[in-house]
Amino acid sequence: MAPSLEELSNAQPITQKMVDFINESKSPYHAVGSIKKRLLDSGYEQLFEREANWEQKIKPCGKYFFTRNHSTIVAFAVGGKFAAGTSGLKIIGAHTDSPHLVIKPISSQKSSGYLQVGVQTYGGGLWYTWFDRDLTVAGRVILSDGQGKFKQHLVEVKRPILRIPSLAIHLQREVSTDGFKPNTELHLLPIIGTELGELSDDPNTKGFIANHHSVLLKAIAEELKCNVADIRDFDMSIADVQPGVIGGVNNEFVFAPRLDNLASCFVSLEALLNSENTLATEKDIRMICLFDHEEVGSTSSYGADSSLINDTINRVIQCTHASFDKNAPVDSYGACIANSFIISCDMAHAVHPNYSEKHQAKHRPQIHQGLVIKTNANQRYATNGHTSFLFGELAKRHNIPIQQFVVRNDSACGSTIGPITSSNTSIRTIDVGIPQLSMHSIREQCGCVDIKSTIDLFTEYFNEFSEIDSTLHIDE
Known part of the structure; x- marks a missing residue:
């Protein structure tokens, strides 16, 4: 009723x-x-x-x-x-x-000229629903104050910086009969940009900063108004930027x-x-x-x-x-x-x-x-x-x-x-x-x-x- x-x-x-x-x-x-x-x-x-x-x-x-x-x-x-x-x-x-995607400890990956972010699957998600979505990162970051003390800060990059593109049907005709069966290690890799964004990177960078694309760390640092070098570690989730809403013709549902x-x-x-x-x-x-x-x-x-x-x-x-x-x-x-x-x-x-x-x-x-x-x-x-x-x-x-x-x-x-x-x-x-x-x-x-x-x-x-x-x- x-x-x-x-x-x-x-x-x-x-x-x-x-x-x-x-x-x-x-x-x-x-x-x-x-x-x-x-x-x-x-x-x-x-x-x-x-x-x-x-x-x-x-x-x-x-x-x-x-x-x-x-x-x-x-x-x-x-x-x-x-x-x-x-x-x-x-x-x-x-x-x-x-259920969500979590950035790996060493997330920096490249393929065919694209910069990709390595992720782990967390929980039993319907992972096919993560394809072709506008994505961002959110979580906590451990920052150094430069004087031997460290503090946790919450951060959310408030713009779409990631996307997991699906493969065109022209290149996988079998998907119509066999269903969409992505390999979560190979196919669930978000793209964050092209190699153009990494051309100015310092090849001598070591430690935590070297484990992740500089463009990702820069986006996080911009939100925190800190230097990339201040970031010592993080626990970072991938999230959809589309906000939840009340919907349905009678505004009776939550879509979120x-x-x-x-x-x-x-x-x-x-x-x-x-x-x-x-x-x-x-x-x-x-x-x-x-x-x-x-x-x-x-x-x-x-x-x-x-x-x-x-x-x-x-x-x-x-x-x-x-x-x-x-x-x-x-x-x-x-x-x-x-x-x-x-x-x-x-x-x-x-x-x-x-x-x-x-x-x-x-x-x-x-x-x-x-x-x-x-x-x-x-x-x-x-x-x-x-x-x-x-x-x-x-x-x-x-x-x-x-x-x-x-x-x-x-x-x-x-x-x-x-x-x-x-x-x-x-x-x-x-x-x-x-x-x-x-x-x-x-x-x-x-x-x-x-x-x-x-x-x-x-x-x-x-x-x-x-x-x-x-x-x-x-x-x-």
Whole structure:
């Protein structure tokens, strides 16, 4: 069923805000930078993992965040009535990364008079969608101040400087019958210019600068207003310069890059900020964990499969004991874990009108029909009947639509941070996602109405889930 015009009109402003966030976030570092600014503007205090002073800062009704690698960010707000022996954490987890191309450590390549930039594929992208796009670079750069100190700077070259041209059909007639099957090592090389741009290079250049075309480094240095020699290293992504937009004849869709999974990061942040007016009466800790490296398995020191979430929960609980909850029982940490809940939010597959047979007949999520609960008997998703029921009760209470999804038995099933965080923390978890089309394409598609309804549902999760959770006890 299509949304009403009123629903669509109400959803468009917040959706445009999300589109603006995505356009600002051409790398995970930029996404975290944007989220960090929002948190600071909303009165959150930045903590630093390497500083052992959290117990002096964490208080009831306090709001805090920290970053790790500047590509993962955790934000939390302590309920005014938090007590570790009877309270828990209400967590939403998502990820800041998306499939993209990453510049290699030695990227300088030449062929047939062209300058090319060597790249690695990151994640499971639909790489054919990267051909014939206007591309740029964005990421972080380590700069020297010339006096023995170094600093990270975010950079985005705000113009198209790269392109991966496709091969004319006249030179590959078989593509019409065999399909487009590019070799990602040989054919996915962006062109940055011709050899004309390198004629003035110093042949004696060594080190990091010699590993990359000078025209690339000059473009980065121009954005940073620094000298090329000041650039000591970087983590640089390739990104499409075409901005995300609200589109469709009724302005009901989002056409944008990186919806998977910046859309989930955005709705999680909005819900956390929207729920602040009930924090004084809250008995739990509200938290969002936005991880890097989900698209490549989460196995890094700042991915969901690290000790980050356990370390954070343990540290925060210890600090509440030292700061204000001094009479907490000795086993309060275990009780806190048992009283906690995680929503793993990662985009979901909406049924495709041209390939509807790819979905199981009774589980075909549609755009505009609400957040999707994802279930898999083989634990590719963390949802079970317990967590699905509680989440469904929350949605029913506020008349917010939700949908169900399982993959066909003859189809492979992807996974999320849900099973990882659930098994690592022993916290009850549900996997959900906003329905979308074109997942892992350079440009994806979702619906405006689902963005707003998800924010509304997540806001009520922070506001009311503890009350609903108290109505069902499984292990009695």
